[in-house]
Every structure is written in C-alpha cells, then in structure tokens.
Amino acid sequence: MELNKKATLTILILVISIFLVYIFNIGAYDLWSPDEPRYAEVGREAAVDDHWIIPHLNNRIYYEKPPTYFNLIGLSGILAGEFSVTAVRMPGIIISVLLLLSLAYFVLKKDGLKTAVLSTIILATTINFFWLAMKINLDIPLVFCTTLAALILFNNYSDFKNNKLTTIFAFFLMGLGAVVKSPISILPFITLTVYLLINKKAKKLKEIPWLASLFFMVLPALIWLFFAYQKAGYSYFETTVLDQLVGYSTGSQGHPQPFYYYLINFPAVALPWSFFVVPALYYYKKLKNERNTLLDFSVVSFLVIFIVFSMIGSKRNVYLLQLYPFFAIIVGWFFKQHLNGKIKEKKSIIIPMLILIILFLTVGIYLYLNGEALIAEELDFQLNKNSSFFTLYQSLYFLFTGAGIVFLLSIFTKKRYMFGSLVMFSLILIIMLKTLFLPTLNTVKSERYLAEDLAAAYNESAEVGLWGSLNNDSGFVFYNGIYYDKIFSEAEEVREFINSEGNQILIINEAEKLYDNFKQNDYQGFKVNKYRVGSDDMLLLIEKPLLTNSSLDSDNRIAGK
Structure with missing residues (x-):
C-alpha cells in the first residue's frame, strides 16, 4: 500500500497517544525490585564512575549482561541532569514506542491502515508488553532490534540486490541485539530462512550481501570485546560471553522449566488478546484469499519463535516477548476480517x-x-x-x-x-x-526507604557490609550512591564484622538469617530496622554511635506497622 498523509497522520497520532499513556505518572513510584534498581544502578555507575565498557554494580564488575543498554540509561541520566526514576525508565519507553511505530509502518505498507492500527493497539495493550515497556528491562530493546531486523529482511527478500544497505542494517541490528542482551538476536534470520524454505524460495538467501552483512553483524560485539579485553582481560570474556550469554541462550544456565511451560504461561501474560490467537490461526487457514505475505511471515515467525524458546531449557515469560509483534499482526488481521465482514459469524x-x-x-x-x-x-x-x-x-x-x-x-x-x-x-x-x-x-x-535511612546514618568512618546477594540486593545503592565494602555469605563472617572495631552498618537480605543465627545480645550495640521488600523482610543494622545525627526513630518501615 502506498503511504499517504492521512494514514501517516493516523499512525503518528496513535503512537504519540500510546507514548503519553506510557509516560503518565511514570515517576510516581520507585523502581521495582530486584531487576529495575539493579539495572538502573549499573547504568548510573557507567555514567558517574566511567564504566562504559565493563558494567559495574556496587563498584564491582557486573558479569551478567553486556553494557549497551546500561549505557543508554547512563546517557539518559546525564541528559536529564539527574538519575531520577523517570530518567532511567525513559529509554525503555522510547524504544517500545519506536517498536510500535516500526510495526505500524511495515503493516501499513503490506496490509493497509486498518490492520496497522489494530495490530499496534493490540501490541500496546497486551499486559506483558506494556508492563515491560514501562519498566527497566533488557527484553524491550532486544525485541526492538530483532523485530525491526525481521521486518526489514522480510521486506527485502524479493530483491536483496537492490536493498543492500537496509539488509546490512538488519544484520547490524541482530548484532546490536547480541550486545544488548543475548545471541538469540539471530532469530530474524532463522525465521526468514524457515519462511523461504516453506515457500520454496531459499535461493533468495544467496542474494544477501553476505560479506558486508556478517561484518556489520559481528561489528558491535567485536568493538565491545576489543575494549573489554583491553580493560579486563580474558577472564571477563570467559565469564560474560561463554558462561553468561551463551549459557543463558542455550538454557544451560538460568531458569529451567518444562517444554510445555509457555503453553500455560503465554495465555496468562498476553491477556486480554491471547485467547484470540487460536481462532485467528483457524481463519488464517480458512481464508486463503484474504492472506498476504506479511501475515504468512508473521505466522511462521510466531510458530518458529514459540518452538525455539520451548526447546531452550531456560524459560521466563519475558523471553517469549520476541513473538509478541507477530502475535499482534495475526490477531490484528483476524479482527480486521471481522470488522470488514469477511468473517460473518461472531x-x-x-x-x-x-x-x-x-x-x-x-x-x-x-x-x-x-x-x-x-x-x-x-x-x-x-x-x-x-x-x-x-x-x-x-x-x-x-x-x-x-x-x-x-x-x-x-x-x-x-x-x-x-x-x-x-x-x-x-x-x-x-x-x-x-x-x-x-x-x-x-x-x-521499594529499597529506597532502606537506602534513605542508611544515608542518614552514614559517614566516611562507617564500614558497610551486605549479607546477601550482589545481584539481587544492591538496588538500594541507586538511591544513595553508597557502595558497601564487604559482602558476606556465612554467619561467622557477619559475626566477625559486627564485632570488629569501628562503626559498622550491615544490610541483611532476609531477617530470618539474623534471628536464626544470632542472639539479641550479639547485636545489642546496633539499632535494627526492618523493611518489607517484595516477599522478604530486609534488615538494616546501624551501630548506635552512628545514630547521633540520624533521624531514625522506628524499628519498622513496613506498611501498616
């Protein structure tokens, strides 16, 4: 379909409206523990401590993810002039809206304005999508890279020779996705290959400018790994790339679940539209004259991605976000057939x-x-x-x-x-x-309440310790910028810490660990404050001499107590 002013204006108004809904009141609540404050803190440390190449958390190397998206968070904080909740969430919202705009553009070209509007609305109002769009996570930027790459490759496959630059850009996006989160960003090429094989057009793959495409696909990773190796050596490459990125992609690490996990999980997290995909696929099979090539590609992509992620051992509902844009196209087409009268029954x-x-x-x-x-x-x-x-x-x-x-x-x-x-x-x-x-x-x-109380009691003579997890219990640092000096895994290490000379502050990620391993006399020199953070009660132990200038006056910061 040829683009016109009316269609373009309609799409722009729709996408801007979605953006306004997404940013509405975005700073009225704190970062959602544990992932949001952790990712925000890695981004903050990139900016304030110049850790643009090697991500850091609590001034220690953060091995789990590449630096690309954290650097965007850092840049957002710099541009905003502060690392506020709004500033660190804004990159994800902007990227999600750009994804919606890209989806609308390609659907508009291939299947008209009505399907474009319906598909965009469906994706924007799918629970798991808008939930992730409004919080800090790595899956929204990853799905932006993979979806745009897939749509570009699909758009170009009939004439790769005359679309070399955009084809190369699609491969670059896949490479960029790898340094955002995972090598699973190769999915667009897999889905296109399956689509071409099904349609007996696999010879089209020979027309891809392979040398340039592969070069630009690996370029983001090569640039990052070159500078990372200069700073941290082979051990960082081994831990981050081989153990973390490849391990999570293959399922050898992460969140193991059974093969059928997504059959149960997807209908729940893709509400309110998930139950319409079955009748949509039925009518896709039945209404052959109403199909178009984009719909064919979307069905193949939906099924291939679902099968691939079901075969990978590590499973979380956010991983399946890769198929949401294609799911939206399928369901959007289905509703279009109803609204146009092609499907008579209700x-x-x-x-x-x-x-x-x-x-x-x-x-x-x-x-x-x-x-x-x-x-x-x-x-x-x-x-x-x-x-x-x-x-x-x-x-x-x-x-x-x-x-x-x-x-x-x-x-x-x-x-x-x-x-x-x-x-x-x-x-x-x-x-x-x-x-x-x-x-x-x-x-x-929120971990902000703990962070504020820690900051109120802290001075340069204090030594801060954490009895917990570096990855899951460091979010409070985002709110006060105070790094802890030591991390403990055993009760005896903690006992030695609280009995040592000087002034100590101790954060404990689970209250039971203190009460099960220590008697009250063991920590009588400390004021103990309790905070509910998610499903756990966290404790903040502050040595009493540090409380001279502190306003702490309550043993509990749990709502209702």
Whole structure:
C-alpha cells in the first residue's frame, strides 16, 4: 500500500497517544525490585564512575549482561541532569514506542491502515508488553532490534540486490541485539530462512550481501570485546560471553522449566488478546484469499519463535516477548476480517470473550472472598490498619468483576464494541497501575526507604557490609550512591564484622538469617530496622554511635506497622 498523509497522520497520532499513556505518572513510584534498581544502578555507575565498557554494580564488575543498554540509561541520566526514576525508565519507553511505530509502518505498507492500527493497539495493550515497556528491562530493546531486523529482511527478500544497505542494517541490528542482551538476536534470520524454505524460495538467501552483512553483524560485539579485553582481560570474556550469554541462550544456565511451560504461561501474560490467537490461526487457514505475505511471515515467525524458546531449557515469560509483534499482526488481521465482514459469524470472537468473562469473574469473586486474607498473610498486617491497601484490594476485585460484566454485555453488541471493551480494560488497568496499585505497593517493594535511612546514618568512618546477594540486593545503592565494602555469605563472617572495631552498618537480605543465627545480645550495640521488600523482610543494622545525627526513630518501615 502506498503511504499517504492521512494514514501517516493516523499512525503518528496513535503512537504519540500510546507514548503519553506510557509516560503518565511514570515517576510516581520507585523502581521495582530486584531487576529495575539493579539495572538502573549499573547504568548510573557507567555514567558517574566511567564504566562504559565493563558494567559495574556496587563498584564491582557486573558479569551478567553486556553494557549497551546500561549505557543508554547512563546517557539518559546525564541528559536529564539527574538519575531520577523517570530518567532511567525513559529509554525503555522510547524504544517500545519506536517498536510500535516500526510495526505500524511495515503493516501499513503490506496490509493497509486498518490492520496497522489494530495490530499496534493490540501490541500496546497486551499486559506483558506494556508492563515491560514501562519498566527497566533488557527484553524491550532486544525485541526492538530483532523485530525491526525481521521486518526489514522480510521486506527485502524479493530483491536483496537492490536493498543492500537496509539488509546490512538488519544484520547490524541482530548484532546490536547480541550486545544488548543475548545471541538469540539471530532469530530474524532463522525465521526468514524457515519462511523461504516453506515457500520454496531459499535461493533468495544467496542474494544477501553476505560479506558486508556478517561484518556489520559481528561489528558491535567485536568493538565491545576489543575494549573489554583491553580493560579486563580474558577472564571477563570467559565469564560474560561463554558462561553468561551463551549459557543463558542455550538454557544451560538460568531458569529451567518444562517444554510445555509457555503453553500455560503465554495465555496468562498476553491477556486480554491471547485467547484470540487460536481462532485467528483457524481463519488464517480458512481464508486463503484474504492472506498476504506479511501475515504468512508473521505466522511462521510466531510458530518458529514459540518452538525455539520451548526447546531452550531456560524459560521466563519475558523471553517469549520476541513473538509478541507477530502475535499482534495475526490477531490484528483476524479482527480486521471481522470488522470488514469477511468473517460473518461472531462465535470466533464470542468464545474467547466467554473464556475471559469466566476467568475475570472468577478472579474478581476470589479476590472478594480471599483477597484480604491473602494480603494479610503475604504482608503480615491487617487491611483495617492501612486504608491505601484496603483501597487497592477493593479496586482489584471491582476491576476484574467489572471487566467481566462489561465483556459479557459487549457480546450482545457489535464486534467493534467487543474489541473496544478489551482495549478499554487495558487502558484502565494501566491507569490504575500507575495511580493506585504501584504507588501503594511501593511501601513494600521499594529499597529506597532502606537506602534513605542508611544515608542518614552514614559517614566516611562507617564500614558497610551486605549479607546477601550482589545481584539481587544492591538496588538500594541507586538511591544513595553508597557502595558497601564487604559482602558476606556465612554467619561467622557477619559475626566477625559486627564485632570488629569501628562503626559498622550491615544490610541483611532476609531477617530470618539474623534471628536464626544470632542472639539479641550479639547485636545489642546496633539499632535494627526492618523493611518489607517484595516477599522478604530486609534488615538494616546501624551501630548506635552512628545514630547521633540520624533521624531514625522506628524499628519498622513496613506498611501498616
């Protein structure tokens, strides 16, 4: 389809609107522990300590990921003039919006404005996508690289010879994805190869300018590894590339799950659209005259990516984000056929809607009956002692019950109203997340409170220790810039630390570790403060001489206590 001003303006208005929704109230709640503050701190240290080549966390080498995205976070903080929550989240939001814009552009070219708008809306309002788009993570920039590379290669395959520069750029994007997170960024070439083999066009691969393409694909990694080797030697290459990047990509490290994990997980995290993919694939098979090559490629990409990630041993729901853009194209095409009258019956929409209705009403009723007890059990306080959590609890069951009722009413209306009800649910969920749910949960999820109390008591004579994990328990450093001096794994090391001369501050990632290994007399010279961070109670032990100028006056910073 030839682009025109009306179509271009429509897409721009849509994408800008999504951007405004994503950035709304983005700084009203702290970084979500443990990943967000850790990644933000690595980015901050890149900027303030000049660690652009070798990522650092707590002034120690951070081996788990390459530096590319952390450097973007660092640059964002520099441009903003401060390392605020908004500044460190902004790169991810911008990249997610650029991904949506790229998707809309290619779908507009191949299948028209309606499918472009529908696909963009579906991707933007899929729960797992918008959740990740609004927080710091490495998967959004990775999926941007792989999706754009895949769409460019697909667009060029009919005439690689006359599209050399953009083809080379696609390979460069795959290489860039590898230094963002993982060598799994090679997926676009795999999906294109399968697509061409299925369509008996594999000879087209010979037309790729292979020498230049491969050079620019490995160029980002070569540049990074050259300078990394100069600074840290072979041991860094061995740990970061061989053990971490390759290990996670092959599944030898990470999060092992069974083969069928995504069959269960994907429908839950890709709500509210996930249940429509089955009827969409059915009508893809049935309506052969309504297909287009982009839809064919999207179906192949969706299935190949799903199978590849199911075969890899390490599995998390964020890994499957790679197929979300193609999933959105498939479901967007499906709704277009309904809205254009190519699919006359309503049952292929009504059946997924009924599944959602049953699911949402069940969740709403369950929360109404058991939500108060669940919160009390998890957070160890009563809702009647904290009005904000009581409001959160009520809002949750009203949201799911109300959505179930609205979905039920919508099935008696026109198809476009059913689509609109799904979009409205996601928009309301985003607004409630950013104005109520996340700000309320902030008190039991953020490490900022611990960081502020540590900073209030800290002076240069103090020695700071951590009894916990370097990777999972260093997020507090982002808020105060105070690096801990020692990290402990054994109780005897901690005992020696708190009994040593000088002034000590100790952070413990799990309160039970102190109470199970020490008697109260062992730490009577310390003030102990407790903080709920996620599912754990963290402790901050401050030697009492350091409290002279401190405003600490409570033993608990857990909401409701």
